[in-house]
Amino acid sequence: MAPAQYRKPPQLPPKFTATPASLIEQTKKLIDRSRSVQDVIVKDISAAAANFENVVLPVARDDNKMAIESHIIGFYQAVSTDQKLRDASTEAEQLLDDFGIESSMRQDVFDLVDAVLKKKESLDPESQRLLEKDHKSYIRNGLNVPAGPQRDRFKEIKKRLSELSIAFQKNLNEESGGLWFTIDDLEGVPDDVITTLKKGDGEHEGKVWLTFKYPDLFPTLKYANKAETRKELFIQNENKCNQNVPLFRETVLLRDEAARILGYKNHAEFRIEDKMAKLPKTVDDFLGDLRTSLAPGGKKEVANLLKIKQQDLKERDINDGMNDKYFMWDHRYYDRIMLEKDFSLDQQVIAEYFPLQTTIQGMLKIFEELFGLVFIEIIGEDREALAEGGKGSDIVWHEDVQLFSVWDDEGEGAGFVGYLYLDLFPRDGKYGHAANFNLQPGYIDENGKRRYPATALVCNFSKPTPKKPSLLKHEEVVTLFHELGHGIHDLVSRTTYSRFHGTNTVRDFVEAPSQMLENWCWTPSQLRALSHHYSHLSSDYEAAYKESTGKADAGKPAEKIPNSLITNLINTKHINDALFNLRQLHFGMFDMMVHEPASHEEIEKLDISLTYNKLRKEISQLDGPEALEGYDFTWGNGQATFGHLIGGYDAGYYGYLSSQVYSTDMFFTVFKADPMNGKEGRRYRHTVLEKGGSKEEMQILEDFLGRKPSTESFYKELGITK
Incomplete structure (x- = not known):
């Protein structure tokens, strides 16, 4: 209680x-x-x-x-x-x-x-x-637009765009596809993934059903030894929502038509006008400059990874004629092997130190110290009491959901802040990525009384089993920190109008606060504080751990992650960084390409799937199926799974990269020397997060930094000399 x-x-x-x-x-x-x-x-x-x-x-x-x-x-x-x-x-x-x-x-x-x-x-x-x-x-x-046919057409387009957006996202949420594989096909995939998969019968006897959900997809692409398995999974995942292909095409055509009715040259000009960038040219120049700067590093990284692939195939005596190609479905696999071989980094071992629940507790503690907050989980009798005559289950939407009341600490006045919900595991029909959803905004009502916000983190981490709790890979720790960062932005915002509450900022700033908080996942002291080896959680888990090692008489590992593992992990922060950012660049440049045509006829003639895949190859420098006999650049429809471009990031995906400029500048300027500086954390809370979108975002940044933001830290962090 x-x-x-x-x-x-x-x-x-x-x-x-x-x-x-x-x-x-x-x-x-x-x-x-x-x-x-x-x-x-x-x-x-x-x-x-x-x-x-x-x-x-x-x-x-x-x-x-x-x-x-x-x-x-x-x-x-x-x-x-x-x-x-x-x-x-x-x-x-x-x-x-x-x-x-x-x-x-x-x-x-x-x-x-x-x-x-x-x-x-x-x-x-x-x-x-x-x-x-x-x-x-x-x-x-x-x-x-003068009343008449053009305005009527504009209204018709707006309604249709709404229908398309809702249908597109519904298709993604309802997606339930996957592939049948034999256990042999999945050689190398961790047992704790395979044991959770549905077993086949009848014609699928002896096979397991691997879905396209993240807890199945990513470990398989990362660990499956057989290239054919990774290839088939990769290609089918890129084609998992092909019913969205015509919806995407119709959307970009209608957006372009609507922008031209309003007098803009294209949809990008319309969308970027009220963002921090203001002009498409600013965005194009930024992305083009990044591409030029990152390309040499990407080429070098591919060459290094290809050598690792060739050595691996030689050791396994495999010669499939593809030894000179580095494919998209190779990347997670050989990136992992490089980290293991060159940096002694075993992500499975690191994950043992980050059970989901203790990691969440550790994260909340960091936010408590940094921002002056208190998180109280609402369970049992307290949940029943807050249901106001109903059942405790009435105040959550699923039994897996955790609910917290959030308060200011004594130093911040000890007042109520709002409600935080965590919905962390995949299930049928659920949103398939990781995101923060505002459930109720905060504002000041007509009586001058504050209305408090409610916010939800919706994620898809692996479910616990009798032998292991849900264990987070380091990249999942970063994801959780990022989304919780959005949640904190939503909770601590103090605006008069709901219109400006929390993350209701311009799109090329909204990611900056969350991206900045990711840096705490790369700070040795915080990684150690977050860690808690799962064998220390219960005697059952301890026994299961010993069983998994095959050494029943072995002692437990240290409760906290060893410094040597932390050092190995931090040394990998920028390994293959160019390829990671080139991937983001592909998304951003594709977004601009489909929303910035020179004429409406140009977008009408554009083969969108071909453009998506060709641009991916050109920018990411990784081979796709088009390098194989029988395929061309229309092998997949990745844009049909790209919910961001239908759900509000259209002509705005560049914001993930541009807001990285602001987040890096804020961290290096204010927090790098002392990440747990509570005084600066509270200043950040009150100067940046509290304001939501109630003030010009550039002014918010300048108020916090004491100057205009700079790109220097961003390029330095990427290892690029400007």
């Missing part, structure tokens, strides 16, 4: 008790209420009488209330085990999107907002930003 002062948060957590019917009914009520707010404003307020308080504020407050329910309504489709509830969530999201388009194109409301802007009232900075953003949003939604 939680300490007494943490048992009664001032705000109850949301309930997850919706039915398919109630979701739709609730959605329609929200829409009716919101439409009524707008109708009343238009009916009662003239342009002459319009001001911020009677036009913009009522809509902003309605947006606040809408978000409290609408985010959860749409969340069910990413996490529910009930197909009907997921379908209803999808239908509800479509209704909300359609209403959003209707609202964003109301000429009568825009006329009043325009009148307010022209009056130049004296407003607080966040309210002024809200007014300007709202006004610009109406224009970007077509209200500068």
